[in-house]
Amino acid sequence: MLKKMVCILVSAMVFNLGTFAAETPAKIETVEQALAWLKSTSTRMIQESRRAMADGTAAFPPQVGPGYEAFWLRDYAYMLEGNPGAFENQDLLNACRLFVQSIREDGAGVDCVKFDGTPIYKPGMGSMGENPVADGSQFTIKVAWLTYQKTGDKELILEIIGRLVSCLKACPRHPESGLVYIDPAREYDRCPYGFTDTVRMKGETLFCSLLFVEAARELADLLRVVERHEEAEEWLAESRRVAAQIRLVFWDDAIGLFRAATVQCKEPDIWGSAYAVYTGVAGAEQSKRVAAYLADHYSELTQHGQVRHTPAGVYWETAGPRDEYQNGGYWATPAGWFAYTLNLADPGQADRMIIELVNDLQKRHCPEWIFNNRTQLPGYNASASLPIAGIEKMLRYREAQAGKAGIPEIHH
DSSP, X not given: OOOOOSOOOXXXXXXXXXXXXXXXXXXXXSHHHHHHHHHHHHHHHHHHHOXXXXXXXXXXXXXXXXXSOSEEHHXXXXXXXXXXXXXXXXXXXXXXXXHHHTOOXXXXXXXXXXXXSOEEOSHHHHTSSSSOOTTHHHHHHHHHHHHHHHHOOHXXXXXHHHHHHHHHHTSOBOTTTOOBEEOTTSTTOOOOSGGGTTSOOBXXXXXXXXXXXXXXXXXXXXXXXXXOHHHHHHHHHHHHHHHHHHXXXXXXXXXXXXXXXXSBOOOBOHHXXXXXXXXXXXXXXXXHHHHHHHHXXXXXXXXXXXXXXXXXXXXOSSOSSTTBTTBBOEESTTXXXXXXXXXXXXXXXXXXXXXXXXXXXXXXXXXXXXXXXXEEOSSBHHHHHHHHHHHHXXXXXXXXXXXXXXXXXXXX
């Protein structure tokens, strides 16, 4: 998310650090301790980040205190996905309505909504690209689906389902493959997935296509809630078709990873490869190959349990400065997907990663990203919230495998 502020003010840093001032660090030694710390800390951070929109609607910006001054759709989705219990149901319903009401007439979903209620469709507060960001539709669906999972409010879905269908139909896709598409004929068509919005991808794009598959599944769920079963089956069929295209188009068998795009910025995508496994889009053999790559290259891909976007020594073809932000910085945001995938090849290393991650988040106060001794924006919500979902899914996977094998559940 270019949430690239002109700078992150020193006062913001001090404010965020103050959020953790009363905390006495305790060494984390088990996955269970790590998970408990993440849940407790992310709950506190989410509550402390709460702001009020001009109309009184509760907004949850990406960080505690000053920093990114708007209500970002995807950051909110990641907070909600990792820690739904941190939110009151009424706040969830209000936020969901806010994002759905912000869908543009042509179906485009937002990048963020300013605190005065103004919808922004392109990163950089509307300055990046000619057209809306390529993940707005998918995250709008995700927020609606996650809201329903927490609240069970069928009336909400009846109210918004038509706009959700229009929104996902507006997702920019290649007319033949169905993959999410950034037009290479345009100098700067649009930004891809918001956590790579400074990366000038062109052609079909991996991560946004994974998000589309996930969103199509979620939309099918919501259509079933309102008994529109035939449409639900159509969206499920489309999700399967696009998933098959992902396995075919982006896979690099020589490396054992998925590549990020087909025309520009075609580098192997660490986040995207892990997410392809995490979402069940990768095939069985592809999943094994990705897991093996993460295990074999673990020390090159991570710093203190946080993960870079591309393999070691590889930088995006067209992006920002190297060794920072989205072009070499290390992030906690994808750590749950990474650990889930790594667990398929090396469960012990997955556990060590989670423990190392949480000890570092505790020490550095949950930054947005790091590089060596550099720490950027403490109090970043997604760093504490989203890994919870991946860790919990990893533990459920282990329980299921233990049950299949008829052996006792593993405790860490």
